[in-house]
Amino acid sequence: xxxxxxxxxxxxxxxxxxxxxxxxxxxxxxxxxxxxxxxxxxxxxxxxxxxxxxxxxxxxxxxxxxxxxxxxxxxxxxxxxxxxxxxxxxxxxxxxxxxxxxxxxxxxxxxxxxxxxxxxxxxxxxxxxxxxxxxxxxxxxxxxxxxxxxxxxxxxxxxxxxxxxxxxxxxxxxxxxxxxxxxxxxxxxxxxxxxxxxxxxxxxxxxxxxxxxxxxxxxxxxxxxxxxxxxxxxxxxxxxxxxxxxxxxxxxxxxxxxxxxxxxxxxxxxxxxxxxxxxxxxxxxxxxxxxxxxxxxxxxxxxxxxxxxxxxxxxxxxxxxxxxxxxxxxxxxxxxxxxxxxxxxxxxxxxxxxxxxxxxxxxxxxxxxxxxxxxxxxxxxxxxxxxxxxxxxxxxxxxxxxxxxxxxxxxxxxxxxxxxxxxxxxxxxxxxxxxxxxxxxxxxxxxxxxxxxxxxxxxxxxxxxxxxxxxxxxxxxxxxxxxxxxxxxxxxxxxxxxxxxxxxxxxxxxxxxxxxxxxxxxxxxx
Amino acid sequence: xxxxxxxxxxxxxxxxxxxxxxxxxxxxxxxxxxxxxxxxxxxxxxxxxxxxxxxxxxxxxxxxxxxxxxxxxxxxxxxxxxxxxxxxxxxxxxxxxxxxxx
Numbered sequence: 001x002x003x004x005x006x007x008x009x010x011x012x013x014x015x016x017x018x019x020x021x022x023x024x025x026x027x028x029x030x031x032x033x034x035x036x037x038x039x040x041x042x043x044x045x046x047x048x049x050x051x052x053x054x055x056x057x058x059x060x061x062x063x064x065x066x067x068x069x070x071x072x073x074x075x076x077x078x079x080x081x082x083x084x085x086x087x088x089x090x091x092x093x094x095x096x097x098x099x100x101x102x103x104x105x106x107x108x109x110x111x112x113x114x115x116x117x118x119x120x121x122x123x124x125x126x127x128x129x130x131x132x133x134x135x136x137x138x139x140x141x142x143x144x145x146x147x148x149x150x151x152x153x154x155x156x157x158x159x160x161x162x163x164x165x166x167x168x169x170x171x172x173x174x175x176x177x178x179x180x181x182x183x184x185x186x187x188x189x190x191x192x193x194x195x196x197x198x199x200x201x202x203x204x205x206x207x208x209x210x211x212x213x214x215x216x217x218x219x220x221x222x223x224x225x226x227x228x229x230x231x232x233x234x235x236x237x238x239x240x241x242x243x244x245x246x247x248x249x250x251x252x253x254x255x256x257x258x259x260x261x262x263x264x265x266x267x268x269x270x271x272x273x274x275x276x277x278x279x280x281x282x283x284x285x286x287x288x289x290x291x292x293x294x295x296x297x298x299x300x301x302x303x304x305x306x307x308x309x310x311x312x313x314x315x316x317x318x319x320x321x322x323x324x325x326x327x328x329x330x331x332x333x334x335x336x337x338x339x340x341x342x343x344x345x346x347x348x349x350x351x352x353x354x355x356x357x358x359x360x361x362x363x364x365x366x367x368x369x370x371x372x373x374x375x376x377x378x379x380x381x382x383x384x385x386x387x388x389x390x391x392x393x394x395x396x397x398x399x400x401x402x403x404x405x406x407x408x409x410x411x412x413x414x415x416x417x418x419x420x421x422x423x424x425x426x427x428x429x430x431x432x433x434x435x436x437x438x439x440x441x442x443x444x445x446x447x448x449x450x451x452x453x454x455x456x457x458x459x460x461x462x463x464x465x466x467x468x469x470x471x472x473x474x475x476x477x478x479x480x481x482x483x484x485x486x487x488x489x490x491x492x493x494x495x496x497x498x499x500x501x502x503x504x505x506x507x508x509x510x511x512x513x514x515x516x517x518x519x520x521x522x523x524x525x526x
Numbered sequence: 527x528x529x530x531x532x533x534x535x536x537x538x539x540x541x542x543x544x545x546x547x548x549x550x551x552x553x554x555x556x557x558x559x560x561x562x563x564x565x566x567x568x569x570x571x572x573x574x575x576x577x578x579x580x581x582x583x584x585x586x587x588x589x590x591x592x593x594x595x596x597x598x599x600x601x602x603x604x605x606x607x608x609x610x611x612x613x614x615x616x617x618x619x620x621x622x623x624x625x626x627x628x
Contacts, residue, residue, distance in 0.1 A: 038531075038534065040528040114566060117559070117562050118562045118566065119559060120559075121552060121555045121556075122548075122551075122552065122555065125551065283530060284529075287530050287533050288529075288533060290537060291534075291536065291537045294537045294540050294544075297544060298540045298543070298544045301544050301548060305547060305548075305551050314573055493572070517572075518571070518572040518573070519572060520569070520571050520572050521568070522564045522565060522567070523565055523568040523569060523572060524568075524569065
């Protein structure tokens with residue numbers, strides 16, 4: 001019986017069994033075929049088993065079998081849509097893990113972030129990735145929309161896809177905005193207070209809308225819970241629904257647009273034939289997408305391990321409004337508009353018109369051409385719109401249109417109420433006890449007793465002196481005297497008091513402005 | 527080498543490099559977490575006892591102590607004894623202690 005067993009037969013039978021299992025797992029691709037895929041060889045069987053995957057696999061059935069070569073050119077799409085989707089998946093994955101640790105209540109939220117960062121291995125990295133991914137998703141979705149607009153890819157069959165894209169941009173902004181409040185720190189609390197206060201300007205329903213968002217006249221437990229539920233349930237569900245429709249339209253109906261010159265026939269027959277050549281999803285585009293995903297994760301890992309950390313300021317304090325409060329950066333343009341005039345007109349009516357125009361772009365632009373040069377008005381308006389947005393965003397920052405008294409500005413720039421600033425960045429050892437007076441104390445030799453001196457303290461003191469002298473020269477701080485006091489407050493804790501005294505130009509009264517800053521030897525950065 | 531092969535090779539290298547970076551990063555996590563906790567305590571002292579940050583910090587530390595006690599299945603009598611010895615304080619007691627120290 002043993003003699004009757006043929007080794008070759010056994011081997012063949014074993015290989016067949018393995019091949020069958022592999023085909024079940026890969027939805028139809030055998031061992032030989034997988035080997036050919038990895039080598040970049042043509043299909044090994046007829047009919048093409050790589051196409052079969054698209055009908056038998058759940059994950060691949062929504063993907064098209066191929067794209068036309070010209071639509072995959074990097075300089076045409078910059079893969080902006082792909083990366084927007086990539087960051088959405090990053091946000092979903094990191095967000096699900098963060099939900100395990102997060103407590104959505106004013107008492108527990110901030111502490112749960114501290115817990116995440118101090119007791120959970122990779123907790124800080126996870127939070128950094130979530131925050132960085134959110135910012136990147138806003139940037140990539142906005143750039144994706146701009147690219148679609150400039151290449152005229154919203155025309156014809158793609159009108160509805162454009163509409164879903166506008167919806168997705170809105171959802172992305174609100175996803176990011178709703179997540180802003182969750183750490184419950186000063187930055188979050190006041191940025192969202194400003195953001196939601198814009199809703200108050202809505203005619204007739206302003207108060208109701210504000211109440212709906214905040215859950216009370218001021219943001220508290222109710223508001224935090226509403227933002228949390230919106231962030232983790234309502235908005236992601238809406239995003240998944242719209243992404244599905246958006247992707248289905250692209251993948252199944254009209255595909256990614258070709259560069260205008262190919263669609264409008266401005267190229268030779270050979271070039272057109274080459275541009276419309278099929279590039280299969282399996283293996284070419286799939287490999288490319290996996291490669292881009294790996295590259296994206298690599299950059300996220302590098303960025304969060306070495307360069308980027310999500311901000312966390314002091315605990316939210318409704319009693320104390322910090323100076324330089326501003327909305328999240330993607331709403332600065334709206335804050336800028338509010339500085340220009342009536343709250344209802346600038347904060348509600350004009351933004352609504354802008355959103356309406358964005359929705360109506362495919363219906364307003366009846367020019368049949370897609371080429372950049374054949375749409376001078378649309379392209380000029382698009383570029384002008386971006387420039388206006390940039391200028392308005394600048395106007396939305398505290399640097400524009402907010403008159404801060406000179407002394408307050410100088411001390412705020414040296415030691416901001418929230419964040420680090422140059423004064424807090426001075427190493428603890430360089431904070432030599434003493435009274436340093438601007439225009440009296442030599443800025444270049446503040447610590448003769450220290451072997452290595454105190455170059456950073458000297459640099460900050462020099463900057464302080466320059467700013468005070470500038471303000472004195474242009475009349476904002478007449479007869480100013482400025483000192484920097486450094487005191488040993490208790491073991492391991494120093495108190496720093498920058499103080500400016502000047503004569504009020506109108507009343508002639510002597511005025512004083514000072515700040516008390518405590519720096520501990522174990523503080524962040526030491 | 528085709529583009530596909532290049533992407534597979536390069537992608538594999540990047541995955542290996544990312545994994546190494548993550549593992550190396552993981553080695554310093556304990557130190558980073560301890561440093562963060564220390565820095566948070568320093569920050570709470572800097573901003574003062576009235577700060578909600580400090581209250582949050584105390585709530586958080588008390589919660590941690592309670593979690594440890596729960597995990598060790600200590601009965602309420604042991605907890606009361608620990609309080610009596612001064613080994614476990616309420617947030618109010620800790621704030622009062624911090625005040626006298628400052």
